[in-house]
Amino acid sequence: MTIREMCEAFDVTPRTLRFYEAKELLHPRREGQRRLFGKRDRARLKLILRGKRFGFSLEEIRQLLDLYHMDDSQETQLRKSYALAETHLAEMEAQRDELNEAIAELKDQMAWGARRLAELRRNSAAG
Amino acid sequence: MTIREMCEAFDVTPRTLRFYEAKELLHPRREGQRRLFGKRDRARLKLILRGKRFGFSLEEIRQLLDLYHMDDSQETQLRKSYALAETHLAEMEAQRDELNEAIAELKDQMAWGARRLAELRRNSAAG
């Protein structure tokens, strides 16, 4: 996959992909001097963009990415990755819980607003 | 509440609070020239920090904040706020769903890692 195809598939700019490579979040292979993105790169980019939406920094994401290819690691590295994963999992679950709470509160506020609107409508109908 | 108390209560710096005021996210009243933060400011700051954790920009948060005091608004403003709230609610629910998916995937990866670790342990015990 060329850089352009990659950009269209994920709605990012070439600059972004080169930037991610410079930051070692992506490692496209080269054909001559051109970048070629494979299946693995697409999987990683998907995770990167997801991580961003959750508010993780690129550096945090870079570490997280290693968790998704713990394949050929030594036990020491595997343990480190696993521990990091536990931390991040806890963070994500906490964030989900807080998000649910925020959603509930926002719904409350909206219900209140809806009542106010209905009330205003009744008054204008009466007036 | 003084700025210092506020900082300790929410673990932010004075600079941050002044910055939020400059951006019109907070409106502490003044005693002479000193800032005094009330209950309302604490509620707002809580929402600000929450919003940040969910990846919203300060400008987005500023708009969201108005949703939480739709009290004395006119119908037109109330409708606008309500519509904005619906948009944000949808975003937050989408984010929650994606977060749940991400959590599930990460758990899968960790289960896989756990199996690898167990396997390595068996091998070293055998060796």
Place this chain on the structure above:
DNA sequence: AGGAAAGATGACGTGAACGTAAACGTAACG
């Protein structure tokens, strides 16, 4: 061969969200 299109590198620019330092006010303490 000539020229547009796509991709690469390098360098500088930018907006968001603060950090940090300078210079000043003031209120309490010894």
Place this chain on the structure above:
DNA sequence: CGTTACGTTTACGTTCACGTCATCTTTCCT
């Protein structure tokens, strides 16, 4: 009455995550 502590404004500095040229190859088309 000095100084210590906390607060203020103003202004410039910094980090992150890219955007935006400028310049240079490589490739593809006619």
